[in-house]
Amino acid sequence: MVQRIYNTMSQKKEVFTPLDPNRVRLYLCGVTPYAPSHIGHARGLVAFDVVYRWLLRQYPKVIYVRNFTDIDDKIIKAANEEGIEAVALAARYIELYHDSAAKLGCLPPTHEPKVSETIPEIVALIERIITNGKAYPVAGDVYFEVKQFPAYGRLSGRTLLDLEQLEAGARVEVDTRKRSPFDFALWKAAKPGEPAWDSPWGRGRPGWHIECSAMSSKFLGETFDIHGGGKDLVFPHHENEIAQSCAASGHEVYAHIWMHNGFVNLMPEGCPKCEHTLPDGEGIPEKCSACGYVYAEDDFKMSKSRGNFYPMHELIAEYEPEALRTLLLSSHYRTPIRFSHALVVDTERRVGRSYAALSAMDSFVRQNPSEDGPSFESAFGSNPTAIFEEAMEDDFNTARAIAEVQELFTLGNELLAAREQERLGKKLKAKERSWLLGQIRGFIRSQGEVLGVYLEAPEAYLLRRKQKFLAAHGLSAADIEAKIEARAEARRNKDFAKGDALRDELAALGLSLQDAREGTSWDVRDD
């Protein structure tokens, strides 16, 4: 059993060996809570939740730290605009974030530190960096001196030379207080209207990158196993974190493995100019076919500054959170996802069908209790656990893992339909099928625990979906039942025309009926 993880530092998959197998340490750059988090944040959240869940299964103890950067220019700006305290604004979005994370099925991390609660550690860390000659104070600010850290640029594949060439291109505004344009602030002198703390350099607040260095070492030590975040953080945030942390500790290595999740990009719903809907399934054309507007490169990039993004709490309210989670896990975590509503609807259908199958399996097993029977492996000649583990060990390949779970559903449905003969070469007794279904259910539960899916009671999932439908249409279950009974009456009288008319009526609402021996049941159609 060998876990492989793609390390941004080496740009290849590496064998993962924990520094201390009894205490695996994982740090994830969380969010800056100045606005509602969007679907892109959800991707990182979910991707690393699976990493955490999987490590939890492999090792006795995993320490997972996910921070909040609650002191930041954007927070201060937003708070000033609203006329409230920065901490209050941050607290609001942190609460929203927690709520969404829980609904997306993410386990709470071991620690969730905030910058505002880590100031003493940050000040101490900056003092160490200064002592080690890698940072210098200027008029209340403190800057990290990049030239003093030769390894700078290793993570992002840049060199100081590259950066200097870039400087020659006047891409960077020169701040005369800094010794080099690439030096970055560890501490910023207080400005009026900003939260500030006392420090040896006067009142001020931490710069952007230092907080993660301080929070990670506070809970995980100076070197630890895995550091994660969105791809956009590679430069400069993570690069600067490495520089600060190593400059302070004197170690060569800060985090052993750097994991970065890919972005969620928006599939445009329409032209930004005239809102003309783009043809479905096509790529993004050069210009709008209706108004002729030539699309800019980043028209369809999701970004908070442009406001064209999907807040996760809104998506969660609109769709089944588990469908969103499944969608996010259906691609490998490093691959970009082009998000669209059609994609979520597809996934919702898939998840709904899965729960329907789960429900059917459960009731079959209940109705056909069985104490013993053939093992899954002897019956089907494969080991689902091994296949699943192989996928997860290959850089957390959740897309492949989900495909493997899907195979279990196919086998389960086959048994439910008593259609196992073709595959197994013989008919099974109900008790034998039940025994196998019980095992399949166990595999799905176990694998679902790692992926964070298929964990809800199937009936509860299905019922909630029905209730959501009823509420949206202002109907009650009794209304539906009455129509079903009327239809049953008509059918008993062989008045199929009337029965079908009633069924059509319900179908028009978005329902489907299933006639079975025990009676007629109804469900919400997925389309």
Add this chain to the structure above:
RNA sequence: GGUGCCGUCGCCAAGUUGGUAAGGCAUAGCUCUGCAAAAGCUACAUUCACCGGUUCGAAUCCGGUCGGCACCUCCA
């Protein structure tokens, strides 16, 4: 300009230390049904943007072409 990534069925998406294309959605036919629905079965990429090369053998390696994307500035 610098750095990195990608281009696989109508759509989504695995597979890249080379060995002959997972899975999902959609679609068609069949089974079941009074008819449906649900479920199951069957079908659905001789082919992996294009052109060369290496090789017994390439979606997977190398070179080139075209196309898309990200970061380099706050950003998950």
